[in-house]
Amino acid sequence: MTDLVLYHAVPSRSITVHWMLEELGQPYEIELLSLEAEDHKKPGYLAVNPMGRVPALKHGDRVITETAAICAYLAETFPEGGLNVPVGSPDRAAYLRWLFFAPVTAEPAIIWQSLNLPDDMEYKPFAEVEEVARVLADALRGREFIAGDRMSAADVMIGATIMWGTQLMPVMPPLPELTEYWARLEQRPAWQRSFGEDQKIMAAKTDAGG
Ligand SMILES: N[C@@H](CCC(=O)N[C@@H](CS)C(=O)NCC(=O)O)C(=O)O
Structure with a gap:
């Protein structure tokens, strides 16, 4: 129990x-x-x-x-x-940033893109998937994990979001930094x-x- x-x-x-x-x-x-x-x-x-x-x-x-x-x-x-990055850790800012980035910025962009709405819509409330992919690729370049030098809950959130956006709902550009990051994460037991x-x-x- x-x-x-x-x-x-x-x-x-x-x-x-x-x-x-x-x-x-x-x-x-x-x-x-x-x-x-x-x-x-x-x-x-x-x-x-x-x-x-x-x-x-x-x-x-x-x-x-x-x-x-x-x-x-x-x-x-x-x-x-x-998998925690506690208050007071130098990596805490990055940890919170990416934990929130996944559902608040990346996920709506992926869903929005997958709806395939007309390009000429005047107002788009969410970031574009290209921008999200580029920002994530910049953050991941030369790093194994998204916040600090070890695995955290932020990697679970960002990793799963990249997997959705590049594989299950493949609307996000599969930039090498993203696919290599996910390729490492998906090997985890x-x-x-x-x-x-x-x-x-x-x-x-x-x-x-x-
Ligand atoms: N913001 C929520 C979203 C939860 C959500 O929308 N879940 C979907 C499945 S991925 C659901 O339950 N859909 C059923 C429905 O909308 O009827 C979260 O991140 O957990």
């Missing part, structure tokens, strides 16, 4: 939290939801996350939502996992484990016609 429960659906942003949990090495359980069956809009789940979206994480009687917030919370709550499990979940859905 564990007091960490991930409300998970595949494919969805919760694969990022799944990876984060594997990186931490803490015991956790998965509550699998089917977005196709609209499990996330049913009262049981709306009581957990009234937004009706995944991921959500329960830690004992606490609930936390928002992928980046969950990753930051896990890193901070379980510092023995080595924690990603291999979570991704392997998520692929099995996908395969079971396909077999069931879902």
Whole structure:
């Protein structure tokens, strides 16, 4: 019995939290939801996350939502996992910057681009994917990790965002700094484990016609 429960659906942003949990090495359980069956809009789940979206994480009687917030919370709550960059660290500014950059700047740009809206729209509320890719490539050039010289929750967020933007929703220019960074991250045993499990979940859905 564990007091960490991930409300998970595949494919969805919760694969990022799944990876984060594997990186931490803490015991956790998965509550699998089917977005196709609209499990996330049913009262049981709306009581957990009234937004009706995944991921959500329960830690004992606490609930936390928002992928980046969950990753930051896990890193901070379980510092023995080595993915936190604590207050006072010289790398803290970079850590927070990239943790937030992923969902607030990069992800909307990727989604916006994938909508394939007309180029002549007068007002675009989000950054362009080209700019996001260039800024990330500049930040990653000559570095192994995005904040400091070791893996952190910011790498989980930025890595997963690059993977979505260059592979699952391939609208972001696959600049070498980005693809090389992801190629390194995807070798991590924690990603291999979570991704392997998520692929099995996908395969079971396909077999069931879902
Ligand atoms: N800002 C939230 C977004 C969560 C979100 O939109 N999740 C999607 C899956 S990737 C979802 O639950 N979609 C179901 C729906 O909109 O009905 C986060 O970063 O966790």
